[in-house]
Amino acid sequence: MSESLTGTRPLLGALAKHDGSRFAPWVLIVTALSASSVLVYPWIFPDAADRAALAAAVGSNPALGLIFGPAYDLSTVDGFNSWRSLALGGFLTALGAIFLVTRATRAQEDSGQAELLASGVMGRSSRLMAASLLALGASLMLGLVVGLVTVLFGGGWEDSMLLGFTFAGTGWMFTGIASVTAQIGGDSRSANSMAVGTLGVLFLARGFLYSVEAPEWTTWVNPLGWMQETRPASGNHWWPLALAVGFSVVALAVGFYLQAQRDFGQGAIAPKPGPGRGRYTTTWRLALRQNRGPIVTWSIAFVALGFVFGFFVTSIYDLLGSDLAVQQAIAGGAVTPEGLVGAFMATILSMVGIVAAVPGVQTVVRIRTEEVNDRVEPIMATATPRWRYYASNVIVALGAPTIFVLIAGTLVAVLASSADIGVELGDGVLQAVATVPAVWTVVAFSVAVIGARPQIPVAAWIGVLLSFAITLLGPTFNLPDWALAISSFWHVPKVTLPDPEWIGLVWISLVTIVFLAVGFAGFGKRDLATTPSTPLRGPARLLAGAGE
C-alpha cells in the first residue's frame, strides 16, 4: 500500500498550488452566505414582532423549505443563520469538493497532464490520494474560515463553529462520492455529472421529505439529512459529524478499490467501437449530438422535479394550514387562498426556471471549453461562418431549458389541477410558458459573456446566481423593488391574478435580444482561442529529421 502512494506529498503540494485557488471562490461564497446572515439579521429584524413576521413568511411559503430545510428557530441570529445557510452552504461546499477531486483526477487524465505525472516516480494510488487529501483539507479549511468569520461578525461561538464543521462534513462526504464517480465515469465531464447529480437528488429529497413532514427515518437514509441534524443554534449536536467522517472513509475506500481496477484514462465503462460513417453533417446536428447526453439526463431530472413540485403544490393547504399566522391573514381577508396558491405556483415555477437555466448556461460555457480544446478550430477552417456555429449551440442552449420548464410545468399543472385547490390546468401551463422568457434572459447573459468576454467563463454563471439569490432571498430580506427587478424572474406575470402584467415579459425579452446581439457580435469579431505550441516538441523533431 505504501508503495502505491509514493510521491503523494510532492503531488499534493503541486496540486494545492495550482488547483487550490479554484476552491477559493467557494470559500468566499459560503463565508459570505453565513456572515451576511449574521450581519443583516439584527438590522432587518430588529425586534420580536419583525422576527415573528419572518417566521410567518417562511412558514407561509413552503417552497422555501424545499431549499433551506426546516426553520427550527428564527428568533435568534444564530438560528436564522443556520436556517439560511446550512443546506445551501453544504451544497456549495460539496460542489467545490466534487470539482476539485474530478479536476485533479479525471480532468488531468483527459488533458494528458496526468500521464506526465504517472510516468514519474509516482505510486498507482497517489494521484487519487493527493486529490482526496486536497479536497478534504480544503473542506476543513472552508469550515474553519466560515466558523471564525461568522463569529467575527457576531455569531455565537459554538453555533457558528458547528455550522462551519457541518459544511466541512458535507464537503468530506462528497469528496468520497466524487472519488467514486471519478473512477466510473468515462471522462471528467461524466464523472462530474454523476457526482453533482447525486448531490442534487439528495438535496432535493432532503428538502422535499422535510417539507411534506415525512416520517423521521427518511432523514437517516439521506447523508444530507444527517447534516441537517447537527442543528446549530437549536440543540448543537456534534455527533452527526462522526457519521459524515465514517461515510467519507467508506466512500473513499470504494474509490481507491475501483481506481486499482481500472485502466489509466478509461472509465469503468469501456466504450464500444462506433459507426465508421457519420450522420452529423451540420453544426446544428453537432451541437445536438454534443448535448444529447445532458439533455436526456436533465429531462429525466425535470420529470422528477415536476412530480416533486407538483405534489408539493397539491398539499399547499396542509402546508399552509399548519401555520397560524397564515390562517389569521386569510381569515382577516388580507390574502385570499387563491392568491396564495397563485403566488406559490409562480414561485415554484420560477425555481424550476432557475434550475432549467443551469443546463442552458452549461451548453454555452461548453462552447468555450470546445474552443480552448482546439475543437472549434477545425470547424472554423471549413466553410462554416462563425455565427452559424454559435447559433447552433445557442439554439440548443435556449431550446433545451424551454423544454425542461414545459415538462416540469405541465406536470405541476396536471397534478395541481387534479387536486381541487382551485388551480386550472391551463393556468399552470400558462404560468410555465410565461416563465420561459425569464430563463432565456439568464441564458442569453452567458451567451454575451462567452461571445464577447470569454476570458472569465465563470462570469457566465452570474445570471443564474443573481436570479437564485434575488428570487429566493430577496423577499425575506425586504429588498426594494428596483433590486428585485434585477432578476428576470421578478418580471414574470402571475397569470392567476385578475390583471397579469404581461409587459414585463416584453422588457426582459428586449434585454435578452441585447445580450444575444452582444454575444454574436463578440464571437464573430474576436480571435479564437489558440493553444501556443509546446516548446519541447520542436528541437527533438528537428534533430530526428536532420539525421537523414
Added chain:
Amino acid sequence: MVTGSAVIETEGLTKSYGTFQALKGVDLRVERGQVHGFLGPNGAGKSTTIRVLLGLLRADGGTVRLLDGDPWDDVTELHRRLAYVPGDVSLWPGMTGGEAIDLLGSLRGGLDEHRRTELIERFELDPTKRGRQYSKGNRQKVAIVAALASNVELLIMDEPTSGLDPLMESVFQDVVQEAKAEGATVLLSSHILAEAESLADKLSLIRDGRIVESGTLAELRDHTSTTIHAVLGRPLDSAAVAALGDAQVDGSRVTAQVESTRVGDAMEVLTPFGISSLTVTPPSLEHLFLRLYEPDDTDAGP
C-alpha cells in the same frame, strides 16, 4: 514567377497576443500549384501565421490575400476552397474518426467518396474508434484524411505529420505529390527537413516573427558556405590565405569555408600550390537550417 499567380500573399503581416508581438512583419508568397515549405524554430510564428491565413485570428497590420480574397472577411467562400490539417488534432470525445471525417467534409461542402475510401485504406486508419481511443499518430491521420478527401485548391498543413511513423510519412508524401499533380497548392509547415526537402518547391524560413529567407532549396544553399579540405604541395602564402577569406592553415593542410557560389574561385587560388588531396563538402541540410535557426546569426547572403 508571374505576379497574380500567388495563392497566398502577405505583406508586413503583424499580430500580437496581448503585449507580446508574435508576428513582426511576415512577407510570405506562395505560388499556385507549388508545395511551399514553411520552416522555422519553435515559437517563430508559423502556427500564428497559418491561423491568420485561416481567419481564426485577425491580423493587426499588413496585408493578407488568400485565393484572391480576404481571409477574415471572405471566410466561408475561401474555406470552401481550402482544407486545413492542424498539428495538434483534438477529436470529439464520443465521436468516431469516420464521423469526424464526414462532419468536417460536409461542413466544407462535401467530400469525394472514392478519395475517402482510398485514403482510409492507404493510411490504414480504423474509422470506428472513438476520439479518445486514437493514438497520436492515428488522430493525425484522421485530420489528414479529412483534409485530403475533399478536392480543394489549397491545403494548409501545420506540422501534419507530427507523430506519423516512417511508413505513414512516406504515404503522406505520396499523397501530397498526387494532390500537387492535380493542381493543388500546399502550404506545409514542418520541422522534418527531409520532408520539406523532398516535397517543397520553395521554402520560406521564419524566425522571431519575420521571414528571414525565401526561395528554392538550391537558392538557399547558395547562401551558405561549402567546406573545403585540401592537402597542398607547399604552404599557402599570405595573399592566398587572404583570398580564401575564412581559412585555417596547418602546414600544408588547409580547411576553408567558402560561399557555395565561389567554390570555383577557391580552386583557382589553391591549384598553384599543388593540390595532393581534396574534399569539397556541400552544406548539409541540417547545417543549413541550424545556421538559419541560430538566433544571433542574422545576416544571410553576400
